[in-house]
Amino acid sequence: MAIERTFSMIKPDATKRNLTGAITKVFEDNGLRVVASKRVWMSKREAEGFYAVHKERPFFGELVEGMTSGPTVVQVLEGENAILKNREIMGATNPEQAAEGTIRKTFALSIGENSVHGSDAPETAAQEIKYWFSDTEIVG
Numbered sequence: 600m601a602i603e604r605t606f607s608m609i610k611p612d613a614t615k616r617n618l619t620g621a622i623t624k625v626f627e628d629n630g631l632r633v634v635a636s637k638r639v640w641m642s643k644r645e646a647e648g649f650y651a652v653h654k655e656r657p658f659f660g661e662l663v664e665g666m667t668s669g670p671t672v673v674q675v676l677e678g679e680n681a682i683l684k685n686r687e688i689m690g691a692t693n694p695e696q697a698a699e700g701t702i703r704k705t706f707a708l709s710i711g712e713n714s715v716h717g718s719d720a721p722e723t724a725a726q727e728i729k730y731w732f733s734d735t736e737i738v739g
């Protein structure tokens with residue numbers, strides 16, 4: 600199996616409830632290693648740029664508003680099959696559909712306040728990591 604890196608965010612709904620450590624522990628307990636991490640309060644421009652793929656969606660305004668409402672912890676996670684593994688650990692986007700034991704089932708409040716984001720494919724992982732981190736900030 601391949602060692603991969605994926606991009607992860609602990610979203611404002613979670614940081615506001617002081618869940619940064621609890622969520623990071625789930626990653627670590629499942630074999631993912633935090634190789635970069637920083638806490639940011641993203642600007643409207645940063646949120647719109649990061650989620651540009653969703654800009655035509657009806658929920659885009661709500662998404663940008665939520666992501667700029669408080670601090671976000673942006674992280675790079677490393678491990679075997681990290682991209683798929685992280686998606687399994689997070690659970691479905693809508694917490695009502697997320698499996699028991701997943702981060703979203705345990706912590707998320709709604710589809711808009713779903714506590715975490717994770718890259719969905721190798722190409723997006725590379726793009727999303729680059730959006731927030733320089734190479735020297737990632738220490739594996």
Ligand code: CMP
Binds near residue numbers: 653662692710715
């Ligand atoms: P995320 O994995 O960060 O990718 C895009 C986000 O848009 C998603 O998680 C949700 O938080 C949000 N989202 C997706 N669908 C909806 C929706 N129908 N209403 C509000 N927010 C949504």
